[in-house]
Amino acid sequence: MSVHTDTPEDAYTAGPEGPRSARSQNTTEGRVFTVTGGDWDALMADENFNDEERLIVNMGPQHPSTHGVLRLVLEIEGETVTQARSVIGYLHTGIEKSCEFRTWTQGVTFVTRADYLSPAFNEAVYCMAIEKLLDIEVPRRAQVIRVLLMELTRITSHLVALATGAMELGALTGMTAGFREREEGLHLMEFLTGLRMNMAFIRPGGVAQDLPFGYEDKIAGFIEVMEKRLPEYDKLLTGQPIWKARLKDVGVLPLEGCMQLGITGPVLRSAGLAWDIRKTEPYCGYEEYEFDVPTSTDADCYSRYLLRLAEMWESLKIMKQALAKLAEPGPVMVADTKIAWPAQLSVGADGMGNSLEHVRKIMGQSMESLIHHFKLVTEGFSVPAGQSYVAIESPRGELGCHLVSAGGTRPWRVHLRDPGFVNLQAMPAMSEGGMIADIVAAVASLDPVMGGVDR
């Protein structure tokens, strides 16, 4: 059976119960029945229908277990999936094209919304690609802040993977627990950057501003809470028989398959390859941090769950080290005033505003500063013509940014290599031949975020 919506009404033979019951149509592939909602009884009563039919079921894009607006088209035999295809594009927002009509700095606001569960990574990879074209070095303190934000984001992203994955499998307490902890992370993110998600805090040349007063205690407090709460997942899920039965030996993708399909991130590491760009090609000073890359050789959904849990512990370790490094003060933006945003933001009566000192200077003392401020904010800075590709390790794998500059104040082309997009190609390999219920587990273990998949 398949879905036909555009065929003229008279091409169908009306079912026995009138136009609202199952309809059939003769095609080159034989008779095709289109079944919706509650007309199965009518279909089963149809003597032309027999049990040998190919059954194609449409799952999503509004299905609660497809991890966002992902549509799965499944050919099933009983409960077994014989073929599976994913249909994407339901969240395509043209982020890459929109960036071409904004300045380089404004582009941060767009890319941060691509993979909306890992905004700090999108911002960082985009800014690093710009910095590569500009050939500038970001100050050390800005690098440390970036690492801190990225690892915090990794924790909050893995918590969603865990929480929604648990919810899709029916473990609702896993969902409430995951979102409870994520809320802690988002509160910290709001305190540090001003926004919970889509912060646009990482900017070309550094970060928007230094961390607010009292950040040490807040970060330390978060780490303390997480260290207390993370073991709860072991109690709640790790040893739980139903959880293990749903995940063990499900969605298996061995290393050969991962390599062929270009899979990166926890899925690749669950197949046994310790490939983590933070270790293999360190960026943002990751070579100075001590942390492990957890791997497994089971290549199933359960090992991916354990890896994500272990990676959160590693991220906490990195956050602690970053916090220690932040004790050393320093600039958080490059010194080049042709790139650095001129206004130093400060906290005013309205919560946040421009520095009064800066406004006094540009309005009252220096015409040149005013012109400079105006030009940089409206026109932006130029980036030499050329192209660059930067890859970083996002919670889902290799997040790449391919930038092309034509030498102007706007990007000529922005392309995000989203790991969710690439990894989702493994869905058929993981789930064909298995049960329908296992597709849900397999997709959840890939953890695609449709904002990033469709961009």
Added chain:
Amino acid sequence: MTDPIPPTANPAVPSAATEANAVDTTVPAPPGASTPRSAPATTTARSGMFAAHGSGDTSGFGGLITAPHIPQPSPRPYGGYFDEVADALAAAMADRGIPDSAIYQTTVAHQEITFYVGREHLVALLWALRDDASLRFELASSISGVDYGLGVPQRLHVVYHFTSMTYRRRIRLEVAVEVEDAHVPSAVEVYPTADWHEREIWDMFGVVFDGHPALTRILMPDDWEGFPQRKDYPLGGIPVEYKGAEIPPPDQRRSYT
């Protein structure tokens, strides 16, 4: 009234009027357009600023001329691991009977190496990159399309980023084709991960990947017309409820470059 802003006021997409007074420094397309001898220009020459033309501009900005950017071949040594990769690639090509001319330019810029490749030998080169013991580029990290805009020779580019997990190296391959002949052989048989990347480039740029198992639209609806990320794809303006005014589409607004 002076001339209105020309319909294609994006300076990167010059109208006939701006092309006439721009200096023609574009590289002429070589006779066999699919096997150029040097990397094609990536921009056209531009003149003026703010996308304003024929408005009697007395600021002096109208006289500005920006030369087109053409990636230049780099001399040896390239530095870092790039020389090793280039040597290994040359050896692998000799082994497999791929002519030297398959790579017609090598450019090192921004700490990255780019091989400009003719499409005839692309698939043979990919097999060499993936399977040769001294190359081992196992991962096709990213494949993306770029449209360098109207007036540029061979304006559609397909850019491949490869990663060698064994040697921890990254390289870039670039194939340039004309819009009228936008055909590139598919990489899917070598790198199955190229499947969705190529479908996205077909969807957004209209490059046909010959040999792709199912080249269909992936992000846009199946019956969509046009290729949205091409630079000449029409963008919508915003009507304003004031005397029929309209905010022009983003590519026709005045801009700095």
